[in-house]
Amino acid sequence: IVSGSASVESFFGYALADLQNNRNLLFRSVSLYDFERFRKAVADVFDGRAGFKRLGEIRILSKSREEKWANAIIYPLVINREIFAVEAILEDITRIKSLEARMSLLNRVQIIGDLTKGLLHSFNNIINIILSRTQLLLQVTEKDTVLEGLRVIEKTAGQGVRQVRRIQDFMGEGDTLRESESEDLIDVIEDAIEFANIHFKVEIKEKRRHIKVERRYFCLVNVKTDTRLLREILISMIFKAASFLRRSGTINVVLKDENVPALTVMVKKEGPESEPVSDSAGESLGTIIFSAIDIRRVVERLNIKIIEEESATSYSIRAVLPASIVAGKGRKESDTTEYRVRDRDIIIVEDEKALKEILFELFDSMGNRVYVFESGDEALAEFKKGKANIVISDYGTKGMTGIELLTRVKELDENAVTVLLSGWMIKDLKAYRNVVDLYLPKPFKLDVLIKEISKVLIGSTR
Template sequence: MLGKPLTLIIPERYHEYMQGGLERVVSTGVFDLGGISFEFTGLRKSGEEFPAEMSFATWKSRHEVFFSCIVRDISERKRADKALQQEKEFTRTIIETADVIIIALDLEDKVILFNRKAEEVTGYCRDEVLGKELLKTIPMRMDREAFAKMTQEITSGAAVSPYHQFITTKSGEEKIIFTRGTQLKDTEGRVIGVLETGVDVTEQRSMETKLLQAEKLRDLGELAGGVAHDFNNVLAAILGRAQLLRMHLEEFAGSERRKAYHELKQGLEVIERAAADGAETVRRIQEFARIRPDDKDAVAVDINKVVAQALDLTRGRWKDEAELKGIYFTIVKQLSDVPPILGSPAELREVLTNLINNSLDAMPGGGTIRVETFKEHTHVCLRLTDTGSGMPPHVVERIFDPFFTTKGPQSTGLGMSVSYGIITRHQGTITVESKDGSGTVFVIRFPLKEIEKVSQEEPPQAVKKTETETAAILIIDDEEDVRELLRDILTMHGHEVAAARDGRQGLEILASRAFDMVFTDLGMPGMSGWEVATEVKKIAPEVAVALITGWGINLDKDDMEKSSVNHILNKPFTVDDILRLVREALTLKKMKE
């Protein structure tokens, strides 16, 4: 190579350019070949071309210009450069075409990357957000402080779980983004910000809500169907009997009145029973629909005591009646000394009673019921086993559905669903295991709780009787039947009664004379029962107000104290319910005096 022209290692097509350049250097003495070093295409002896770099050094003597050059093969460097370029392009393509929102923030929460999906979802283009604080550009439900705290947690390496972020798009729409933040690091591994990757779940959320709604409606339909069915039975009995009685009364006269009296009594008994059954169905539906746990009323409950009480309540079925029919049941109790749980004794008794009744139904020829209580880790458990008919899988599957029954029209099919609701409200679980023909096992588990602070006593069930006293009572109800029924009940028991058909009329009467108590209906045209109560208290604060309602309202102590209502009377009520309320009102009044 020495002594040969430089063009030997340059492909022929560049010779002219090279030559021209060299000549210019020689003639002007100015080196202008594009820098001290430059890249060019080299030529190997084999004829193969390769990327090369040439570095020059020139010097001049008086008449001549010399230059030396170093030629380097830079194929390797070129390959690495290309690979890097390719990788960058890949990343860019991934970020830009990904169907996820990708936003990178620096340590001051300023946006340094905002991909196409982010633009699409938010409606903002990157020029509007890059370099700005994200929250200042795109409004979110999270405030700045909380957002900054979260990004700080992410950058410091804390595990922040993905969360739902509610953002407002440029067009003012609210969208829900399910997003996850991770640390953003530079090549040296230093944390330089946060990378948020998120998906728009707005549509999915609204679909879920719709589905839930549809499911609710279906359940409601099922519920309504069941209620209608049961009520038709009850109403048929009431209506039929009432008509019959009227006909009899018209028929019988004079000497036959005694017979008529007997029939009347029998008929009334059926009506009473049917109405009570109807009321019971409503109570169970209300029980089933009640979601809010009445924590304030919860007490420490000894589950063993509940077992004993439920067995007592059902004794008629598994002992007395059964033995009369020559059927024998064995009750095995294996009760361990378990800690009390927090809840409502009455509700838990209902669960146990439902389970025992079902087991008895499943053993028409007699059998064994075993009740065990035990502690298991952090739970108090109750296991109830019977040797009854058991259930095929398709029954097991539907056992907790409201109105599901295999027992025909005389059963409501609410026992297990009500029980399920009660257990869930007590934060417990219930499992069932059963095979067709080989008995059933239920296991109920309640979480162990700190219950020292809670009262250990069951609340008193009934109010003590005070000596019979006469009370002055005002009835306000727009429904004549209810109003007259109340009037009859109260006057029959010696109370003085005035009645009004709406709130306005009631308040007028109240202003004209003194009363001990007001019974007011809740839903009335003009003024609601709550409003009547408030007005009554303004006129006469010492008067007790009882609100009559068909809505199954259960107010806890605090809510009651806040309202002007002293008592709630749920429809349908019994004579005893009314008289108890009057007694309570009189006792309270006396205590205050």
């Protein structure tokens, strides 16, 4: 190396004089394969076998072992028609490679997301049938051993329902038509921790990084807000704290009431020089997650105050909740009201045979007159006869969608109670607030279905 620009030093991390005096530094900075390509290209240009050489991408490890990428082009330097040296131009494409990797990852995530939606739809129907049939059997079974087994099935299916809800909420697909209801903040925190733990379990295998999350709750708080967004903030806070742990450590999650509820996520760094764990693009995992969900926009929307503190040995991030989203303190009282739907004319549109039979049995056993159809056209023809006052429809009905059917129903009778069920994730449901009185995503519990329909009937005095 005769000479080089200042950017060479910053790119490789070595002083130019060191690169000139120690050829092994250059050899150690590139792979054997790329080094041989580079050496051969220089030889070909020097010997006149090529006017110039374009090597394309070369992977380089800097002095700090940071991965970088460059496009390399070799040109001859000529005086009096003789080649006296070659010039290697290295175009830094590290950022471009990083963006390509991120785009590739996002594309894979998009594909996985689309597949997940389809799988969730199938899983929703399966678990809905298991859960609903179990609940019906519990009402008519008296044998203790059978009851015990059915309760185990019901509990397990209920856990499946909660997992589906978590996936839908995290994917931003858990939309409903109802105003946000108050929810126990501890439940929201536990959901966030469970999601983070799933990620940390994967890291044990892939990165040999062992992270444990411990929690301490010093108050009981109910919040009334978009808990999906709140959950995203908490997950991001945990990941940001985790980025300061390289091999192992414990993240502490603490909920306290300091006039207003405050949630703190803190971690003790592994060493005094600990920096956030980075990916190949040089960004910490916490930064990537924050960027991916546009956490600043979410924080502003919920009016949550974020406070970060960092010292040589520890890092903490605190979320102070505004009084506007605090719905009360203490555990929510369970609703012990017995809800029933009786003496109604009910149209049910469902193409899943097993679920159709279950819904018929449920409402028929309560003394209702039930009409079951597979297509929206048949259901609409029955509704035009003027008997039915409740229409329950799956979203994916034959002939027309459930929303189209319920829209036609409301046009004919605005007092009819309309219920939309769906195993698919539906966005922008609020646009149909005047069409759909109740939306329940599958899987759902039968008692929840009855309870919510009863509330609509009570609220509208229909």
